[in-house]
Amino acid sequence: MAKGYDEHIERKNKVNSFGRELTRRAKSKCELCEATGVSLSVYEVPPVKGDPEIERCIFICDECRDKIDRIKKAKENDFRFLTNSIWSEVPMVKGFSIVLLREMAKKYSWAEQVIEDLYIDEETEEIIKNINLF
Numbered sequence: 001m002a003k004g005y006d007e008h009i010e011r012k013n014k015v016n017s018f019g020r021e022l023t024r025r026a027k028s029k030c031e032l033c034e035a036t037g038v039s040l041s042v043y044e045v046p047p048v049k050g051d052p053e054i055e056r057c058i059f060i061c062d063e064c065r066d067k068i069d070r071i072k073k074a075k076e077n078d079f080r081f082l083t084n085s086i087w088s089e090v091p092m093v094k095g096f097s098i099v100l101l102r103e104m105a106k107k108y109s110w111a112e113q114v115i116e117d118l119y120i121d122e123e124t125e126e127i128i129k130n131i132n133l134f
């Protein structure tokens, strides 16, 4: 087996090993849209590089994952749940939600409005700086 392939598997296993702790943190709800009773999986907030760190991981449902993947084509009412998740106590959930919201604000006024009214503390700004969606 090629080395790159092994590294990929090893990385994947490590990320998946965060699942148990993240399940507890997320209380079995999607950390973005709060859906319950759906399958949740570990999502590494991009850019994905170096060793996986649990602080960069969030626990989300397939629907959110899907929406994030095609955010450039998001419809107006996609991501409305961000107005809640920007208040998350988990720093990465909060930071990532703001990044997604800023992306939505490029197109939709409801998101623009929320961003305008939002106070972002220094710690969160620092996290946001280290997120790159594309």
Ligand SMILES: [Zn+2]
Binding pocket: 030, 031, 032, 033, 034, 035, 060, 061, 062, 063, 064, 065
């Ligand atoms: Zn979700």
